[in-house]
Amino acid sequence: MSDAIKHECGIAQIRLLKPLSYYKEKYGTAFYGVNKMYLMMEKQHNRGQDGAGFASIKLDTAPGERYISRIRSVAQQPIQDIFDQINDRINKEFIEHPEYIDDVEKQKRYIPYIGEVLLGHVRYGTFGKNSVESVHPFLRQNNWMHRNLIVAGNFNMTNVNELFDTLVSLGQHPKEKADTITIMEKIGHFLDDEVAKNYKKLKKEGYSKIECSPLIAERLNVAKILRKAAKNWDGGYAMAGLFGHGDAFVLRDPAGIRPAYYYKDEEFVVIASERPVIQTVFNVAFEDVIELDPGHAIITKKTGEVSIKQIVEPLPRKACSFERIYFSRGSDAEIYKERKQLGRLLMPKVLQNIDYDTENTVFSYIPNTAETSFYGMIDQLETFLNEKKTKAILEGKGELSAEKVTEILAESPRMEKIAIKDVKLRTFITEDSSRDDLVAHVYDVTYGVIKRNDNLVIIDDSIVRGTTLKKSIIKMLDRLNPKKIIVVSSAPQIRYPDCYGIDMAKLEDLVAFRGMLELLKENDKYHLIEEVYKKCAKQVNYHDTEVVNHVKELYSLFTAEEISDKIAELISDDGVNAEVKVIFQTIENLHNACPKNLGDWYFTGNYPTPGGNRVVNRAFMNFYEGKNERAY
Numbered sequence: 001m002s003d004a005i006k007h008e009c010g011i012a013q014i015r016l017l018k019p020l021s022y023y024k025e026k027y028g029t030a031f032y033g034v035n036k037m038y039l040m041m042e043k044q045h046n047r048g049q050d051g052a053g054f055a056s057i058k059l060d061t062a063p064g065e066r067y068i069s070r071i072r073s074v075a076q077q078p079i080q081d082i083f084d085q086i087n088d089r090i091n092k093e094f095i096e097h098p099e100y101i102d103d104v105e106k107q108k109r110y111i112p113y114i115g116e117v118l119l120g121h122v123r124y125g126t127f128g129k130n131s132v133e134s135v136h137p138f139l140r141q142n143n144w145m146h147r148n149l150i151v152a153g154n155f156n157m158t159n160v161n162e163l164f165d166t167l168v169s170l171g172q173h174p175k176e177k178a179d180t181i182t183i184m185e186k187i188g189h190f191l192d193d194e195v196a197k198n199y200k201k202l203k204k205e206g207y208s209k210i211e212c213s214p215l216i217a218e219r220l221n222v223a224k225i226l227r228k229a230a231k232n233w234d235g236g237y238a239m240a241g242l243f244g245h246g247d248a249f250v251l252r253d254p255a256g257i258r259p260a261y262y263y264k265d266e267e268f269v270v271i272a273s274e275r276p277v278i279q280t281v282f283n284v285a286f287e288d289v290i291e292l293d294p295g296h297a298i299i300t301k302k303t304g305e306v307s308i309k310q311i312v313e314p315l316p317r318k319a320c321s322f323e324r325i326y327f328s329r330g331s332d333a334e335i336y337k338e339r340k341q342l343g344r345l346l347m348p349k350v351l352q353n354i355d356y357d358t359e360n361t362v363f364s365y366i367p368n369t370a371e372t373s374f375y376g377m378i379d380q381l382e383t384f385l386n387e388k389k390t391k392a393i394l395e396g397k398g399e400l401s402a403e404k405v406t407e408i409l410a411e412s413p414r415m416e417k418i419a420i421k422d423v424k425l426r427t428f429i430t431e432d433s434s435r436d437d438l439v440a441h442v443y444d445v446t447y448g449v450i451k452r453n454d455n456l457v458i459i460d461d462s463i464v465r466g467t468t469l470k471k472s473i474i475k476m477l478d479r480l481n482p483k484k485i486i487v488v489s490s491a492p493q494i495r496y497p498d499c500y501g502i503d504m505a506k507l508e509d510l511v512a513f514r515g516m517l518e519l520l521k522e523n524d525k526y527h528l529i530e531e532v533y534k535k536c537a538k539q540v541n542y543h544d545t546e547v548v549n550h551v552k553e554l555y556s557l558f559t560a561e562e563i564s565d566k567i568a569e570l571i572s573d574d575g576v577n578a579e580v581k582v583i584f585q586t587i588e589n590l591h592n593a594c595p596k597n598l599g600d601w602y603f604t605g606n607y608p609t610p611g612g613n614r615v616v617n618r619a620f621m622n623f624y625e626g627k628n629e630r631a632y
Contacts (some may be wrong), residue, residue, distance in 0.1 A: 009136065009154040009501070010047030010273040011240045011260075012040035015248055015300045017268055020105045020116065031090070032103045033118050033268075036281055038083045040270075041120045043277040045079060046329060047154075048122035051135035054077035054086070055150045056115035058108055059246045059302065068148060068244060069112040072135040074449065080120065086113045117248050117300075121239055129583040134282075138180055139243075140188045144194045146216050148244025150419035151184045154258050155237030155275055156501045158611025158632055159544070162232065169544060175526040179235070187241060187311060190228040194220060197472065217245040221311040222299045226251055230312050234544065236320070236500030238292075246302035255315040255608040256294030257500050257599055259323055263289045269300050275330040286333050294319075318599035318608035321590060322502060324554030325491045326461045329422060330372050334596075340586060341593040342490040343376025343459065349451035349583050350377070353486055356456045358385060359411060361455040364418035364481075366443075366473065368459045373490040377459055381413050404540035416449045418458060419473060443468075445476045456482040457580075462491035464504065474580060478500050484579045487571070492585045492603040495555055497631060499615040504602060505630040507551070507619045515566035528554060533624040536617035551620050552605045560584065 003133045016023065023032035034056070041052060053072035075081035093111045100106045107114055107587040120199045121136040134192055136152035139517050142147065157179040166186070198219050202212045226249065236257030240250045250271045252260045263270040263278050273277050292298055295314040300306050320327075324338045326441050354361045358381065365374035383473045400408075450456060456477060469487065493512040498504045507513045535550040555563070564582050568618060572580040578618065591598055601607045605616060611632075619631035 002015060009121060009123040009152075010041075010044035011154050011238055011250070011271070012044065012273075012277070013240050013242075013248060013250055013269075013271040014036060014040070014118045015304075016116040017266065017304045017573070020108055020114065021581075022267075024104050024423075024559065030107050031114055032112055033115070034083075034086065036270075037118045037120045038079070039281045040272055040277055041079045041082075043280060043329070044273060045274060047327065048124045050074065051077070051123045052151065053135045053137050054082050054113070055119045055137045055139070055152075055242065056148075057117040057242055057244065057246055057249050058115040059117070061109075065109060066112065067115075067145070068139070068150070069115070070137060070139055070150070070418055071113070072132050072137075074132050074135060074393055078135075087112070088438045109119055110261070117242055117246055119150060119152055119242055119248075121240075130549040131324055134180075136180070138184050140184055142244070143191075143619050144195065145213065145244040146220060147188075147192055149184065149188050149191055150242040151180070151187065151239065152238055152241075153180070153239040154181070154501060155183070155235060155239060155253075156499060156632070157183065157233060157235035157237070158499050158609065158615050159232070159234040160632070162234075166232065176393075181194045183229075183233070183239065187225065187229040190225045191243065193228075194225050197255055215301050216451045217247070218582050220245075220247060222247050222249055222301070223297065223307075223311060223527055226297055226309075226311045233312075234609045236609075248300045249297050250292065251297040252292045252294055254295035254312040255599070256317045256319040257608060259319065259328070260292040260298075261289050262298050264306055269298070269306055271298060274332065276329055279333070315608060317596075318543075318601075319597040320500070320502075320599045321597045322462075322491070322602070324594040324597050326369055330369070336372060339372035339490070340376030340379065342590070343373035344377075344380040345489065345589040345593060346373075346459070346488055346583060346585060347377050347380035347384070350457055350486065350488060351381075353581055353583065354457065354484070357455065358413070360451070360453065361457060362414045362416050362418070362450055363457045364416050364459075366419050366458060366460045370459050370490065371410045373461070374459050377488070378413050378415060385411055385413070403578065416446060418446050418449070418456065418477065420444045420446065442477050447480065450480040450482050452481050452603075453483040455484045455486065456480065457486045457488060459488040459490060461489070461510060462494060462573075463487070463489045463567065463584075464494055465509050466567065466571045470573065474572050474576055478576045478578050482578050484581065486581045486583060486586050487568075489582070489584045491589055493560065493567070493588055494602050496549075496551065496602050496605045496616050497619045498602050499607075499612055500609075502602070505619065505632065506628075507616075507623050511567050511570055512563055515563045515570055516555055516558060518566050519562060519569070520554065523557075525557060533621060536621050539614075539617060544614055547610065547613040547617060549605045549607065549616050551616055555605075560586070 014033050014037055024030040051074045055070040058067040071082050073081040119137050137150045140149040142148050160179045195216055198216045199212055204217050212426050237253045238258040238260040240247050250260055259273055261275045263284055272277055278289045282583055295310055295312040297309050297311045316548040324335050328335055365371055389408050494510055495512045532550050532554055539547045564584055568582040569578045601612055607613055615631045622629055622631055
């Protein structure tokens with residue numbers, strides 16, 4: 001993606017169902033779970049590169065023994081940093097206590113990080129906060145084992161203020177107004193309540209205080225706690241949690257916005273944000289990895305009993321389509337097919353824009369995640385060429401020479417690696433004029449493969465801000481002297497902010513929004529900006545369910561083609577000689593290619609939860625008022 005957008009997080013949870021000695025005997029190490037967690041986090045590195053965290057819980061420890069370990073990092077390579085520190089600590093213990101090497105009981109008792117319940121997390125610093133205190137997992141500590149809570153998630157809530165006020169009304173004093181803190185404290189409140197109620201019941205039944213502890217763990221109703229905690233959540237989430245005594249859960253939002261997959265056998269239960277992560281790390285088949293249903297939680301009790309429980313009433317499924325276009329790893333069997341189909345569906349429009357002149361057109365992609373869509377586009381091009389060749393030969397009615405037939409059959413797609421990102425280059429100078437010159441050289445181009453007057457078609461995952469296209473890519477491609485540069489986006493126009501975990505919060509950052517504003521000016525309709533602002537402001541005190549997305553009204557004044565053409569103008573300047581054209585995926589074709597992931601609010605403004613409309617209106621008001629701040 002030429003303009004990188006950041007996905008908030010990836011989660012990984014492992015619950016070992018056998019004693020640690022089992023893994024030592026079968027796999028040669030009692031650190032089997034830790035090793036697998038390292039692999040799972042690295043395989044989800046694509047989901048978060050600014051910070052990472054790991055937590056583990058040991059089951060059935062004696063009082064006075066440490067049973068929770070947690071480590072977090074915001075180093076340049078945070079996952080590697082975490083596991084280097086873990087490895088150093090383990091090696092240190094083995095050097096000082098060589099008797100631990102073959103003694104699993106001593107390893108569990110004295111060495112941190114080893115345990116039966118493990119939780120990993122990778123993140124981007126979406127809100128500009130990337131101190132280690134902002135990195136998951138978060139820990140809520142208590143001297144009662146059951147009341148210790150560890151939480152990590154891939155989520156964003158649209159109603160943080162409401163959730164914060166609820167905590168205050170319960171008598172709490174949250175340390176900050178952040179969705180992570182409010183969510184953890186909400187779960188923690190009902191966890192405390194459930195523990196207290198169980199303790200009271202057990203005391204009435206005649207059990208001593210010390211006898212109550214294991215019975216509370218046995219009777220704790222995790223689903224009940226989650227139902228109470230999640231009652232008023234509005235957002236997209238895959239929420240993972242561990243209780244100190246060993247219960248674990250992963251809860252998915254009711255619209256299925258954020259992804260979660262799981263696998264279970266007699267040795268372990270594993271949950272992750274992406275299916276191929278589980279397939280690769282544990283060597284299991286595609287069909288054995290199951291998608292967690294929206295609104296449901298997978299709950300693993302301390303006993304090892306696993307259950308799937310409905311926590312929130314499911315909404316119409318609106319799984320994030322950006323997972324398929326860009327975020328999730330393309331090694332997933334379904335996602336690979338879908339990305340190829342996104343490319344195929346774009347080719348008819350591309351052919352129209354090159355006047356079907358395939359002989360004088362070079363096709364390429366902007367590295368590297370657009371590669372699969374590029375393959376799909378070329379597949380469709382080859383189908384077109386085969387039909388063209390067949391038609392030409394048939395029209396020859398058997399009178400063509402062998403040389404002519406050979407010439408017809410010889411035509412093939414002209415594919416080249418044109419744009420290559422210079423990963424070593426860093427735009428370290430902040431002064432605008434100097435920085436712009438550096439940005440212009442972030443991509444290198446391949447010289448000598450474009451003939452003068454060739455068309456150049458280059459596909460990208462999506463066009464978000466258009467900044468890198470304008471300041472770097474278009475200028476670099478223009479040096480090759482093509483007649484026409486056609487930038488193809490496998491995603492539709494991104495018109496609206498996301499509020500469920502993707503770092504797209506400000507309308508004015510979106511090139512489609514800026515294109516629409518330019519069209520308003522050119523058509524003497526810019527006064528409608530104020531009218532829409534007043535409509536948005538009028539709804540500030542409405543209940544979320546009553547709020548309407550009024551920004552749609554402005555986009556409805558123009559066709560998608562008109563906005564695309566204006567975007568093409570915005571991403572090129574007077575110094576560009578080639579004609580520049582931009583082709584976007586249609587909403588219809590997006591849904592055809594990704595039929596299970598119909599979440600498209602960033603393209604259509606159709607938000608799957610009530611809080612989304614409030615966010616987009618707030619974003620528009622921020623734009624109108626000149627406030628450089630997030631809408632949620």
